[in-house]
Amino acid sequence: MQNKKSFSDEELAIRAQQGDMADFEELAKRYWPRLHRFLLTYGNDAFASDITQETLLRAYQKVSYYHSKKTFAPWIFTIARNLALNSLKRSKRKAEVAMDESFAESHPRTENDHEIGIVWGKAKQILSKTAYASLRLHYGEELTINEVANIMGKSEIAIKVILHRSRKKIAKYFKSNPIKL
Amino acid sequence: MSIKSILQNKPCNEEEKKVIEKLRREAKSEKHSSFQSEKHRNEVNQFLDLIKNKSKPDRKIKKTNRNSTFYLPRLAFASFSLCMISFLIFKGFEKPEKNKSAQDLSLIEDLVEFEFQRDLDFIKNINLEKFTWEKPSFDLNLILTPMADFGSLFTDIKIITPLNPYFDPIQNLPNRLTPSEFWEFKENTTEEIKNFRDSIPFLEKIYQNNRKS
Structure with a gap:
């Protein structure tokens, strides 16, 4: 039997569509930390864990909807983002700004921040949620501009502009607050 | 930069x-x-x-190579689509206008040759030879008419199949007259003929124009 680790995400998803539970387990192991880190954009550790679980559960139930010719990562990240925003809406919290400010102010450094590096941590504090999520997907998860645009529901140009502004903002921050980059 | x-x-x-x-x-x-x-x-x-x-994942939507035995909805959908396509091909999207212009007479002229006279009995002189009461050798209506009737169930527009022997391009004319009904109608009293003429206002206009010319 071939080692599951040698399969690509897409191959595993296709095999999971055919009902192979073990393949989905491998996908869950691969994506749990990635989704969790991405979802820290929208809330704290508990929130990220809940939505990660919900995302993977949704992906498991709806794996037959996954289109085999497309890459798997954008599909699952889109589910994660939508679930996170829906959850924020449901709990009547403002998705983009309010959470950022209140959370950053009340929890300047929490347990989830141990997972992320110094630059990412600072980026999270100084950037908007959309900007941080785009940055995370492009530089953290190595997704293409097109894939990021699809996940974030924006045009490619908009994502390029967001990334440009984010890079500039972080560089400016570290220029005035120098650390060893 | x-x-x-x-x-x-x-x-x-x-x-x-x-x-x-x-x-x-x-x-x-x-x-x-x-x-x-x-x-x-x-x-x-x-x-x-x-x-x-948890329950098994949702596998209702399979990708390809599915051998379904559930034919009835497909059959219904296919026949409905066929009705709509035939309706669109033969009838188009436009609803027939109530007051068609005299240009539309060309349609009826293909079927009827008018020989106008001065009196109001011009209707008697309509050459009815070009009406084809006989069924066509290949009666497509046997297929199209039920389909059109079925299609009519879903729309307000009355669908008339073009190969109907009683096909009437002008909506003001009585529809689907049988040959005997038509002859009976034609041979009725002057009053009825007048009514018939009045039911086709543009015919009277053409008649008047022809008289003038």
Whole structure:
């Protein structure tokens, strides 16, 4: 039997569509930390864990909807983002700004921040949620501009502009607050 | 410079380059540490236990090569589509206008040759030879008419199949007269003929125009 680790995400998803539970387990192991880190954009550790679980559960139930010719990562990240925003809406919290400010102010450094590096941590504090999520997907998860645009529901140009502004903002921050980059 | 760097998604200066490098390096170390994280492993295991107890994934939508035995909805959909296509081909989207202009007479002229006279009995002189009361050799109506009737159930527009022997392009004319009904109608009293003429206002107009010319 071939080692599951040698399969690509897409191959595993296709095999999971055919009902192979073990393949989905491998996908869950691969994506749990990635989704969790991405979802820290929208809330704290508990929130990220809940939505990660919900995302993977949704992906498991709806794996037959996954289109085999497309890459798997954008599909699952889109589910994660939508679930996170829906959850924020449901709990009547403002998705983009309010959470950022209140959370950053009340929890300047929490347990989830141990997972992320110094630059990412600072980026999270100084950037908007959309900007941080785009940055995370492009530089953290190595997704293409097109894939990021699809996940974030924006045009490619908009994502390029967001990334440009984010890079500039972080560089400016570290220029005035120098650390060893 | 700035626009170029935006479009190419490249850093503008050295600081930005360093930021990107650092972000990528940190992301890599994050990945490495999270794979070894006991917390994540526990969470994943909990999740896997959860889905094992859950119902099977939704497999209603299969991709290809599905041999379905559920033919009835497909058959209904196919026949409905066929009705709509035939309706669109033969009838078009436009509803017939109530007061058609005299130009539309060309349609009826293909079927009826008018020989106008001065008196009001012109209707008697309509050459009816071009009406084809006989069924066509291949009666497509046997297929099209039930389809059109079926299609009429879903619309307010009355569908008239073009090969209907009683096909009437002008909506004001009585529809679907049988030959005997038509002859009976024609041979009725002058009053009825007058009524018939009045029911086709533009015919009277043409008649008047022809008289003038």
